[in-house]
Amino acid sequence: METVTLTIDGMEVRTQKGASILEAALARGIYIPHLCHHPDLGPFGACRLCLVDVNGRMLLACYTPVAEGMKVSTETGALASIRKMTMMLLLNDHPSDCTVCSKDSKCDLQKVSAHLGITKADLAILRPARRENPVDTSNPFFDRDLAKCILCGICVRTCDEIQGAGAIDFGFRGSKTTIATLWDRPLAESNCESCGECLVRCPVGALVPKGAKEPSREVRTTCPYCGVGCQFFLGMRGNEVVSSRGYRGSPVNHGELCAKGRFGHSFVNHKSRITKPLIRKDGKLVKTSWEEALTHVATRLAGYKGDAFAALCSAKCTNEDNYVIQKLARAVMGTNNIDHCARLCHAPSVAGLAQSFGSGAMTNSIEDLLETKCFLAIGTNTTSAHPVIGLRIRKAVRNGAKLIVANPREIELCRISDMFLRQRPGTDVALLSGLARIILDEGLEDREFIAQRTENFDEFRKSLEAFDTATVERITGVPAEELRHAARMYATVKPAALLYSMGITQHSHGTDNVLACGNLAMLTGNLGKPGAGVNPLRGQNNVQGSCDMGGLPNVFPGYQRVDSAEARLKFEKAWGVALPSKPGLTLTEIFDGAINKAIKAVYLVGENPVLSDPDAHHVEKGIKSLEFLVVQDLFLTETAEMADVVLPATSFAEKDGTFTNTERRVQRVRRAIEPLGRPDWLVTCQIAKAMGAKGFDFQDPAGIMAEVASLAPQYGGVTYDRLEGPAGLQWPCPSKDHPGTPILHTAKFNTPSGKGKFVPLGYIPPKELPDDEYPFLLTTGRSLYHFHTGTMTRKSDGLNVLHPREFLEIGPEDAGRLGISDGERIVVSSRRGKVEATAKVTAASPPGVVFMTFHFAESRTNLLTSPHLDPVAKIPEAKVCAVKVEKA
Amino acid sequence: MEEVLGRFKGSRGELIGILQAVQERLGYLPERAMLRIARFTKVPESQVFGVSSFYAQFRFKPVGRRRVMVCQGTACHVRGGAKILDEIEKRLKIRPGGTTPDLEYSLDTVACIGACALAPTIMINKDTFGRLTQKKVGDIFGGTPEKGGE
Ligand code: SF4
Ligand code: SF4
């Protein structure tokens, strides 16, 4: 680091080259008044309060870089009077209702005013010329009172430089200058993403949270929503969660949060939480004691030991919760019938990437994405589903990285993309193989990598014969020229990271899609290097962890196969019981099994399959056919209402544990308030103990993690002590002295041969395509403001305001032809069912394709979707089905 | 619109040029056009609006068939230009920058139209009207001024 020495007010100050005078002074503890400077943002020079004297000239300290030998005075008579004048002009515009302003005592305007010694007499000569701005209360989380705005531009720059949303800018000019959205509309009507990043940086009371309550204490923990795993300080007053503040020390989010993580926690204290166990008596669910509920569950379950039982664990619950659930299923109930909703999102990633690379997880780290020079984002609406990862992409693109978006819908990222490939839904194998073929034809492959690190290349090359550019253009609808351009960009701009999500996996050929991603990355040598890789973005907060913990029918914790005698022996020894060797049923098969009476009892934790699973009628029928259903959840969900026993669980705020995020990072969840129910791990252990099982006497989650570490090699070195650090630990972390692994496959792959495996593929069209009767292709996804089936987010009032109803997005031409206008109620039907929704006419939907999310109980999108399964991963084809659309 | 955009590459630096060209074609900058320009240049829509609202030359409302420009230059000011403006505002029931709902008139103020000898003056499209009085304004625009209007 090059350093520079200068003197400030006669004091020698040594600082980093390139720093501004203001930064140098502040770092040394010398205060220079300033209002428009923010350490996260570039210099702006708007407030003009930071004037200093440099070798006799007056310069802005925030804008002037330090230089060797520079002599700076921060106080002179001239400076004081100029600053005072500047400040008076600001105060002239500013309302003086400080005592009732929620920024009172934390306001920078007050601070500067006090520093400059502005007196009442000074204010008396002002002639207030206040701007008239009604307070914008449209955003559900914070208000904008622009009469208090000092036009420092911090919010504008935050929204642009940090959030990359660009929802606001300076509008108009002269005395009318204000912070405006497009058309100076209320914030809620703009493209604001409600991240609140501007809110936390506004130096005055112009942006203030609604109903703000200062927390009386804070606890650092992990966001319970998506797989990004942002770290924040949860703020409490008594037993109520009142705030959340991003943790700047985290390599995951560096203090940034999305709307859900910052404002989405009111579900914790929601009045509809269940706090007492419920038991079905005479057909009705009635309150009961824990004693009775647990004894009843234990007695009934004892009658269903073996393969008549199935457990569904949860990607929302902690690793420790999931570990004991699968242990209960395997060691106590004697069956491998255990699965969870990963089946519905990333089972193909686990299956496909295990085949290609030997390890089914994101190869690189989130932080890595800042080093990426070219992104191929396929089937991921990152800014909606994984907002903080979306920020990394936006930032890298700002710094010059290329971005190729491949998606049937015009998603937000297209605004900043270099290329937008709009493939027809379900044609990803053709698209990816077509790109691979062009790369080979043009000789752009990484020969060295292929020769040294991979196998099966020749077969793969042969399989590409079917994917000449003309054919691929015909199948995908992407013009040949664009295919060529994209292939060249991805192959030559390195490192290139491939990111994907459910747009790749939720297909009847989801595993093939994943394999095609692996092939393309190996072909270009984009593996095992910073900024490269194949990166499945996992949906739920702990979907990675619940797979790691063996919440899958074919593997024990740590992906050790149940049909391997060696692995079984290891677990039998550890658990002291004989274990079943037959892989169990998958989620979808469990409901089939229920219908044909093979499955009679189910223990279901933290899931709501009646809403989340494709072909919901079928699921409902399965659940109704069960003899005994136990549901453990925070709320009386649609599924819980059908249960025989409902056990009140606890949210992330009420228990200790760990979540493993999408980049394999194990992070702590910390108890912040008194539990309203009982921690899930404890409930499961109590059921097991009531059944007379051994090996469930855990004192706390740390004890469970110790057992996990002794059995799952990836977690070998994970202990709660080590997780106290700011970054957690990224698996594989095989031993106590291992630092964890940010990038997989750097030297060799995890496959038996140590080489990456190319897999030849063919194109298989989606199982259900539009026809005369059902002319539209329905594809599903999620909204920025809701999460999964909405059991949590829909309990947050603010998030509901932003996305209150289910919308069906339809392109303008199609809507015009059907005579449907924006906002009209419509009926969508498929071969399996129909739902009502509100039409949203938008060019984001290409002709012939309509889009819905699946967060709403009133419009159950999953009544429509197709049950066709991927043959390997058994994931249902939620992304493609044929529907018709009519006026309601 | 697409034809106008076809003349540009879509870079950020062209923003003002694009806004001018689009305004020339459409007469003003409707919201749809701004959204399209934002997409075309990859500049956030708030910034497109920020830039266009900064410059006085851009209009956000359609222009009327007759564009009335009321001179507020020095000579006209001295000879009662403000009263003339007042009278016109009352008769058309719009303020400077506005357009009548039937799209017949739009109203603007200008600084000196170079006919000071005729002050106070107005221009309607290309025609100049001078030595105006409140009565003459009535003859030109018809309608009755509403008492105590704006
Ligand atoms: S709203 Fe706050 S952050 Fe934005 S310009 Fe005004 S004072 Fe600065
Ligand atoms: S909340 Fe986020 S997106 Fe909205 S204006 Fe503020 S910074 Fe921009």
Ligand code: SF4
């Ligand atoms: S990006 Fe995901 S983990 Fe981060 S705050 Fe938002 S929902 Fe939570």
Ligand code: FES
């Ligand atoms: S801090 Fe330097 S001009 Fe505002």
Ligand code: FES
């Ligand atoms: S001042 Fe009105 S025409 Fe010159």
